[in-house]
Amino acid sequence: MSDSHFASAAPGRPSPFWNPYLAGVGLGLTLLLAYVVLGTGLGASGAITRVAASGAHAVAPAAVEGNAYLGGYFADGAPLRHYLVFMALGVMFGGGLSAFAARRTKLAVERGPRASIGMRLGLALVGGALVGFASRMGGGCTSGQALSGGAMLLAGSWGFMLSIFVGAFGAAWFVRKEWQA
Amino acid sequence: MNLYAQGLLDSPQALLLSALIGIAFGFWLERAGFGSSRKLTSIFYLRDFAVLQVMFTAIVAASLGLALLGTLGLVDTTSMYRMETVLLPQVVGGLVFGVGFVMGGWCPGTALVGLAAGKVDALVFLFGAMLGSLGFAAFFPALSGFQSTGACGVLTLPEVLGLSRGTVTLLVVLLAIGAFAGSAKLVRGRPAAGS
Numbered sequence: 001m002s003d004s005h006f007a008s009a010a011p012g013r014p015s016p017f018w019n020p021y022l023a024g025v026g027l028g029l030t031l032l033l034a035y036v037v038l039g040t041g042l043g044a045s046g047a048i049t050r051v052a053a054s055g056a057h058a059v060a061p062a063a064v065e066g067n068a069y070l071g072g073y074f075a076d077g078a079p080l081r082h083y084l085v086f087m088a089l090g091v092m093f094g095g096g097l098s099a100f101a102a103r104r105t106k107l108a109v110e111r112g113p114r115a116s117i118g119m120r121l122g123l124a125l126v127g128g129a130l131v132g133f134a135s136r137m138g139g140g141c142t143s144g145q146a147l148s149g150g151a152m153l154l155a156g157s158w159g160f161m162l163s164i165f166v167g168a169f170g171a172a173w174f175v176r177k178e179w180q181a
Numbered sequence: 182m183n184l185y186a187q188g189l190l191d192s193p194q195a196l197l198l199s200a201l202i203g204i205a206f207g208f209w210l211e212r213a214g215f216g217s218s219r220k221l222t223s224i225f226y227l228r229d230f231a232v233l234q235v236m237f238t239a240i241v242a243a244s245l246g247l248a249l250l251g252t253l254g255l256v257d258t259t260s261m262y263r264m265e266t267v268l269l270p271q272v273v274g275g276l277v278f279g280v281g282f283v284m285g286g287w288c289p290g291t292a293l294v295g296l297a298a299g300k301v302d303a304l305v306f307l308f309g310a311m312l313g314s315l316g317f318a319a320f321f322p323a324l325s326g327f328q329s330t331g332a333c334g335v336l337t338l339p340e341v342l343g344l345s346r347g348t349v350t351l352l353v354v355l356l357a358i359g360a361f362a363g364s365a366k367l368v369r370g371r372p373a374a375g376s
Binding site: 017018020021023024025026027028029030031032033034035036037038039040041042044045047048049051052053055056067068069070081082083084086087088089090091092093094095096097098099102104105106107108109110111112120121123124125126127128129130131132133134135136137138139140141142143144145146147149150151152153154155156157158159160161162163164165166167168169170171172175176178179180 | 182183184185186187190191195196197198199200201202203204205206207208209210211212213214216217218219220222223225226230231234235236237238239240241242243244246247250256258260261262263264265266267268270271272273274275276277278279280281282283284285286287288289290291292293294295296297298299300301302303305306307308309310311312313314315316317318319321322324325328333335336337338339340341346349350353
């Protein structure tokens with residue numbers, strides 16, 4: 001795996017990850033810039049919901065437009081013309097560029113040594129569904145609610161963030177075979 | 182004045198700026214190692230606290246910046262988009278999110294980075310997240326009472342604690358330093374996952 005700490009990786013080998021405090025300052029200043037310029041924080045789950053709603057709309061337009069939660073996205077007819085969708089495209093571009101520059105781009109199913117590909121992908125699907133559901137329930141994800149609301153010192157965002165850690169630490173033992181040697 | 186306060190978040194320049202900010206966002210997540218689901222989940226086995234270190238450092242940097250710019254009168258946080266606090270769905274949502282995070286190995290933003298780095302599990306996770314979003318929307322009419330339980334409007338920690346913004350920001354800094362020191366002790370002697 002790629003988080004070995006050789007200062008200068010040999011050609012063809014992935015570069016080491018950057019210092020977490022350095023990355024944290026960079027991320028924090030990016031968030032600050034978003035607040036100062038856009039007037040909102042960072043976000044990711046909103047774009048996923050909008051893409052999902054667009055996909056569902058292609059299949060069942062009346063049901064989606066009539067839905068109490070999703071209907072508003074279609075009021076102006078362009079649910080994907082939203083700042084969070086453009087931000088998510090940027091995240092993919094910036095993340096992809098960074099991974100490529102560090103020689104970390106690789107087609108893979110990442111998992112622990114005891115996990116089968118089927119187990120990993122099955123849990124990724126179920127875990128993703130829980131995260132997607134919970135993001136809408138909590139009004140955001142680790143980006144929009146925990147990080148952005150946390151920096152804004154919002155009470156509910158801190159409650160959401162602490163609950164994430166409680167839920168994840170509580171469930172970790174049950175899925176240890178997915179990750180642990 | 183920021184674009185949200187001007188009602189211009191849907192304008193072409195806001196969409197372009199959002200994409201540029203997103204590029205920086207994705208870059209920092211990937212540099213931190215968050216294009217790897219094993220790296221992200223290793224905190225929950227006390228092996229690597231990068232998730233905590235990156236997240237709390239970012240919160241400290243951004244909240245200090247907002248406090249400083251606010252004190253200088255350069256920004257007004259009340260003109261910015263602030264999510265309302267609704268206690269029950271945020272606590273229950275956080276718990277469910279945490280379970281999904283350690284099962285799925287990603288959160289939404291990091292999954293976008295993982296997908297761009299070629300991780301098939303990130304693609305499957307994102308597909309699941311889309312299904313989960315639609316599932317919530319389908320159940321939303323039945324959940325409307327639950328979703329408004331504990332609604333407090335926009336509620337900040339300074340208001341809850343009866344302290345000034347500066348004092349709470351200082352407390353967040355101290356909490357972060359304590360968490361960094363505590364996690365360094367916990368992780369000592371344990372090999373990092375995946376190395």
